[in-house]
Amino acid sequence: MKQWMVVVSMLAAATAQADEAAVRTAVKQLVPGAVIESVRPAAMKDVFEVVANGEVLYVSADGGHLLQGRMYDARQRSDLTVVTENDVRRKALAKVGDERRIRFAAADEKHHITVFTDVDCGYCRKLHKEIAAINAAGITVDYLMYPRAGLASASFDKAAFVWCAVDQQDALTASMLNGELAIAERRQCTNPIAETMKLGQRFAKLGTPTIIASDGSVIGGYVESGQLSQRLAAVQEPAVRP
Numbered sequence: 001m002k003q004w005m006v007v008v009s010m011l012a013a014a015t016a017q018a019d020e021a022a023v024r025t026a027v028k029q030l031v032p033g034a035v036i037e038s039v040r041p042a043a044m045k046d047v048f049e050v051v052a053n054g055e056v057l058y059v060s061a062d063g064g065h066l067l068q069g070r071m072y073d074a075r076q077r078s079d080l081t082v083v084t085e086n087d088v089r090r091k092a093l094a095k096v097g098d099e100r101r102i103r104f105a106a107a108d109e110k111h112h113i114t115v116f117t118d119v120d121c122g123y124c125r126k127l128h129k130e131i132a133a134i135n136a137a138g139i140t141v142d143y144l145m146y147p148r149a150g151l152a153s154a155s156f157d158k159a160a161f162v163w164c165a166v167d168q169q170d171a172l173t174a175s176m177l178n179g180e181l182a183i184a185e186r187r188q189c190t191n192p193i194a195e196t197m198k199l200g201q202r203f204a205k206l207g208t209p210t211i212i213a214s215d216g217s218v219i220g221g222y223v224e225s226g227q228l229s230q231r232l233a234a235v236q237e238p239a240v241r242p
Contacts, residue, residue: 019061023048026063037088042071043080054092054202056084082217089203090216096199100192101142102168104131110138111232113219116146116200118208119158119175123222127209128176133225139232143172145193146200146208156193164189 020039027034027050034052042049046061049071058067070081093114101114117124134141145163147155158175164187165171200206211219211228213235223231 019048022061022063023050023059026059026066027052027057030066031057043073044071049084051084051088054088056081056088086216088216089212089218090214092199092202093212093216096144096196100196101144102162102172104135104141104143104169106135106138106140108138109140111229111235112140112142112214113228113232114142114144114212114214116196116206116208116210116212117143118145118147118149118155119162119172119179120147120149120155121208124209125176127222128173130225131173134228137225137229139228144196144200145191146197146206146210147193148208151194151197159193160188160191161186163191163193 023039024036027036031052037051037054039048039050041047042058044058048059048061050057050059055068058069058071059065070079072078073080096114115127117128119125131141145159147153147159149155162168162171162175166187200210203210207221209221211221211223213219213232215235217235219228219231
């Protein structure tokens with residue numbers, strides 16, 4: 001009996017490998033240049049969940065059909081796609097070192113968020129005006145500079161001046177309040193902003209500000225400090241944060 005079980009297990013594993021190969025081939029044919037990050041069986045029978053270029057796709061086991069959309073658990077009434085999307089963001093942000101972040105740390109940290117921000121974004125400025133209240137609520141904020149106007153823009157230059165400042169926190173606050181740094185405070189240096197922009201572009205429909213909790217879930221754009229604490233109360237903080 002045990003021998004039969006071993007044979008069945010081996011056949012199942014071989015079939016799964018064959019299916020995965022078909023799925024990978026289908027994705028590469030339909031999405032030229034796709035970087036496939038993971039392939040695993042989806043909750044639906046004979047369907048695989050694929051993460052490619054940071055996006056969640058669903059592919060039939062024979063590789064004949066590809067679906068770009070959301071999968072729901074009808075019984076639990078839950079969004080299964082968002083679980084994977086959160087995990088993708090969490091893992092991506094975990095690879096972003098402290099040297100690429102501008103941190104406003106809470107003295108008594110209860111929650112940690114990452115915020116993609118732009119000096120020329122009105123709601124980014126509105127959010128930053130509440131940074132003291134946010135920190136006082138036990139929320140540490142890590143900013144990632146994301147000038148939406150692009151690399152060859154005044155917004156990018158302003159972000160670079162902030163990054164290259166002697167005191168990044170003061171420079172960011174001054175830029176948020178005044179729109180830009182005084183000429184005397186502008187410095188040039190090697191910065192990670194272009195790399196950060198590539199990361200942000202992997203997250204679909206990323207605007208500014210975009211607030212991401214430590215579990216990878218998107219809290220939203222501008223959220224008033226009191227509401228932010230309430231929204232984060234439902235987030236289970238990981239043992240090791242990004």
